[in-house]
Amino acid sequence: MLFSLYFHIPFCVHRCAYCDFNTYAGQDSLLPAYVDALCREIEYIGCRLPVSAHRGGAGSGGGIHTIFFGGGTPSLLTPQQFEQVFRAIRKHFDPSDAETSLEANPGAVSLDYLRDLHSLGFNRISFGVQSFHPDELRQLERSHDPFDAFAALGWARRAGFDNLNLDLIYGLPQQLPDRWSASVRWAVDLAPEHLSLYALTLEHGTPFGRWAARGLLPVPDPDTAAQMYESAGDILEANGFQQYEISNWSRTGRQCQHNLQYWRNLPYLGLGAGAHGYAAGVRYSNVLRIRTYIDRMTSSTASLAFPFTPSTMNQRKVSARTRMQESLMLGLRLTDEGISNARFVEQYGLGIRDAFPDEVDDLLRLGLVEWASDSRPPVHLGSGLRLRLTPRARLVANQVFIRFVE
Ligand code: SF4
Known part of the structure; x- marks a missing residue:
């Protein structure tokens, strides 16, 4: 990884x-x-x-x-x-x-x-x-x-x-x-x-x-x-x-x-005061103040499991359902790539519409999302359909994202 x-x-x-x-x-x-x-x-x-x-x-x-x-x-x-x-x-x-x-x-x-x-x-x-x-x-x-x-x-x-x-x-x-x-x-x-x-x-x-x-x-x-x-x-x-x-x-x-x-909802490690990270299924953030960060990293002897460090302030385990929601909210930002249905199945064991039937159908009906097919998809996407925003939805993207967390 x-x-x-x-x-x-x-x-x-x-x-x-x-x-x-x-x-x-x-x-x-x-x-x-x-x-x-x-x-x-x-x-x-x-x-x-x-x-x-x-x-x-x-x-x-x-x-x-x-x-x-x-x-x-x-x-x-x-x-x-x-x-x-x-x-x-x-x-x-x-x-x-x-x-x-x-x-x-x-x-x-x-x-x-x-x-x-x-x-x-x-x-x-x-x-x-x-x-x-x-x-x-x-x-x-x-x-x-x-x-x-x-x-x-x-x-x-x-x-x-x-x-x-x-x-x-x-x-x-x-x-x-x-x-x-x-x-x-x-x-x-x-x-x-x-x-x-x-x-x-x-x-x-x-x-x-x-x-x-x-x-x-x-x-x-x-x-x-x-x-x-x-x-x-x-x-x-x-x-x-x-x-x-x-x-x-x-x-x-x-x-x-x-x-x-x-945007592909892949892991990253955040280091430094106020940095955010996402790894091992956890979202976390560090202490905000510079002096506190320096003190914690300099004097703490705590032994914490990956991905935490003495500067970690907040942490939140991400449930499978939340991961799916986050994948959609982040992936829909990618105006052309969107979210590959095949990759979604690979990660979560079910398709995008199976996970969010009402939301997807409503947004399709309103013309805010569309299914795109790609004969030459980037390798990491696998083949098949991708769900993405329609061009007119780019100006109201937050309204679309909200549908997946209501
Ligand atoms: S305060 Fe610093 S980080 Fe914020 S906009 Fe100005 S230069 Fe950028």
Whole structure:
């Protein structure tokens, strides 16, 4: 069994007003201790890997499908700190074939830094560009400007990266559709292999959420946001990108393998403060605070069974029924692939419609899902029918997902 590894780096120079991720500003002095704690967590979990996770049997390195450093701002780690983490990884895992990604802020990288990352084994960078308009970036409280994004992309190419993603955000308060389309076109002109487009959500507890609740910030208009989503899809498809997930487009063969692991409901190990994981039939999450995480990983002597570590805060055993529901909710995000009925049978012993007859029939009748057949399915899917969202259901996908958990 191949795991994916997710490392959460919860450090930021500044907390953006819309962000509800588990991340903290002004704690950079804890970075060296945090990296030490991450290495301890790798060691802890690596020593307890089940035999089935070892590529060549017991004693060999655990196979890894992907490695992803997310945040926060992982690009605040120095190359030496990444090297320390990779040394710890290689002691227990074999990352030689893994897609290895880093999330980076465009304003926080240099050509030398990207060269170092490439030689350390990173092969994919995801840049949080968000917009190509300076005023929109200021509204989001991002610390970079559009020129940083142009420079970062150029440096990444010169450093040897041939797999780049750009994140963009739409549906900002008072954002005009034409300005959004201009950002999408700028992104296309930079020729990345992958684009992730996210609608702004006003999360409770963030400054944006509080300002909107007090009437100080106009709430994004959902109809305009829907129009932006559709126009972006048209631009991307006209430029050779294929949509493969509700919010993600890529060149052929350049889908994000790490996120596919999540959407295919396959196991991943989450390491770091606030990281989530799913392994051995359990969903779990780590303590949120950086200092608590460091303390737990440094001083605890508890001996816990895989996949837990002293930093585990919550855990939930996933029942067979819940696994089926989660497989549908995650798999339906994959706009083309959907969920293979044959694979579902292989995993759960019954077909999708046998497990959810009323839900599937209702959604088919409403035209929100469809059965697709594929004469050339990807190998892992097996053959036969796939259940997937219809194009018009992509804008109301949450309404579809809810049907499987009611
Ligand atoms: S840089 Fe990203 S993770 Fe950090 S506060 Fe801003 S949006 Fe959140």
